[in-house]
Amino acid sequence: MMQRTSRQTLLLTAVVAGAVAYAALAVLESRGGALVPVPPVTGIGLLALAVVLLALGRSVRRLVEGKDTRMTQLGAARVAMLAKASSLSGSALGGYFAAQVLLAWRNITAPALREHALSAGGALLACLALVAVALVVEHWCRLPPEEDGEPA
Template sequence: MTPTRWTTPVGVAVVTAVLGFALVGPLEMMGLRLTQLPWTAVAAVLLLAVVVLVLGWPVRRWTRGHRDRPLDPLRAARTAALGQASALAGAALVGWYVGQVLHLLPDVAFPLPRASVVNLGVAAGASALLLVAGLVVERWCRLPPEDDDEPGPGGGRAARPTA
């Protein structure tokens, strides 16, 4: 699995922001009111960010040398995948909420759109925290560079290149 580059979440956020901006108007004309966001949506995203960090913590401890317990490699790989998925989901949510905020900005002088802009801004902030938590956990799951003095696969020393 390759590490997530910063351009990938930025690209996802920009694409979903454009989609959010373009789709909110037509969907509201069809009777859907997307800009009313319940507080539970924000709480769920924040809870997910905390869960991702909690699941990544044992992997971080193990990679930092606290190896009092063995770490299942499959669990570490799944945690890295969860980190990457959380980063991309957080980026998509940031873009979606920012697109809706951009759609509502011309009407921000009125009370209802202003309240929606504040709610969507808070949701975008929570989604940004999920994005950061995912990237942090993914970084925690990186293995340190292998040392040449470690035993090789057959139990002997690793072969050193000769110059």
């Protein structure tokens, strides 16, 4: 049985990924390298994944409630795994983009860094949306408790 993703796990994942990314990017920058660009399409892709996950999660919710749906039990299990993977990867990517924002914020008056901070900030917000949707879908994928006397 799959356990729901805890908020502590997501927070720890984001903090560790952010700290590692911050350290690596700071070293890169100190050696004359530029920050890794964050294209605006990154946030759009993450939001698209959140929308698809939400639509799939609604189908699972209908299945669990016994309503008419094309979702199968195997498909529901796959959606649950996608939700868990999305929450963890969204958390890790959120830490990475937060590190990007912090590094760019140090010299926010430079136009290129201001633009970088905005694009990384947009991607960070998209990561937060993805994690929120993933947690909701994980909740929807829970099976109702079994009643006494009924076989599993």
